[in-house]
Amino acid sequence: MSVMLLxxxxxxxxxxxxxxxxxxAWRVLWGPRAQxxxxxxxxxxxxxxxxxxxxxxxxxxTHYFEAALLIALLGFVATAALSKxxxxxxxxx
Amino acid sequence: xxDLPLWAAIPVALLLLFGSALALIGxxxxxxxxxxxxxxxxxxxxxxxxxxSILLASMLYFSVLQTRFVLHEILIAVFIVLSxxxxxxxxxxxxxYRDQREGSSEVPAVLPSDPPEKEVP
Numbered sequence: 023m024s025v026m027l028l029x030x031x032x033x034x035x036x037x038x039x040x041x042x043x044x045x046x047a048w049r050v051l052w053g054p055r056a057q058x059x060x061x062x063x064x065x066x067x068x069x070x071x072x073x074x075x076x077x078x079x080x081x082x083x084t085h086y087f088e089a090a091l092l093i094a095l096l097g098f099v100a101t102a103a104l105s106k107x108x109x110x111x112x113x114x115x
Numbered sequence: 116x117x118d119l120p121l122w123a124a125i126p127v128a129l130l131l132l133f134g135s136a137l138a139l140i141g142x143x144x145x146x147x148x149x150x151x152x153x154x155x156x157x158x159x160x161x162x163x164x165x166x167x168s169i170l171l172a173s174m175l176y177f178s179v180l181q182t183r184f185v186l187h188e189i190l191i192a193v194f195i196v197l198s199x200x201x202x203x204x205x206x207x208x209x210x211x212y213r214d215q216r217e218g219s220s221e222v223p224a225v226l227p228s229d230p231p232e233k234e235v236p
Contacts, residue, residue: 031128038132091194
């Protein structure tokens with residue numbers, strides 16, 4: 023009973039998160055300006071971290087947690103560097 | 116998928132569905148809203164409450180599964196909560212700067228009589 027409930031919830035959550043990543047990817051590809059693409063990339067990173075956490079619940083192993091932490095870290099660095107680039111034209115001054 | 120007692124499986128399932136629905140709503144807002152300054156608000160729905168409830172579900176699931184406290188997901192929560200406002204403020208300032216330089220009608224222009232911004236030490 024609880025296995026069925028949990029696997030159904032995990033499946034629906036995965037589908038919703040993949041749809042969310044699709045919306046963010048649409049904005050990355052067709053965003054009218056550069057700042058829209060960077061914003062959508064940030065949203066895509068966070069959605070990918072959530073999807074990895076749901077994968078971790080599905081497989082019952084804690085290894086996916088480290089991948090999610092790494093993606094959150096890289097998303098922060100990427101968005102900070104890209105917005106610095108949009109502001110100044112170079113990343114490291 | 117391991118067997119969990121029902122009192123733990125129901126909150127885990129509800130938190131998972133709630134968090135992923137919030138992430139989807141935020142991303143739909145990212146597609147639907149009209150201007151960039153409106154779109155900045157949308158994905159923060161997923162980066163605060165959405166990822167928070169999924170992390171809570173993960174903590175609850177692994178704590179019950181391993182019959183000990185598994186709390187290392189707090190690390191992601193603290194990190195996301197600290198980093199998202201910083202990056203989005205940086206990005207919005209960059210976008211405002213770019214729009215003002217282009218003379219876009221969407222943002223207030225910089226008046227020539229405005230005093231220059233002081234350098235923060």
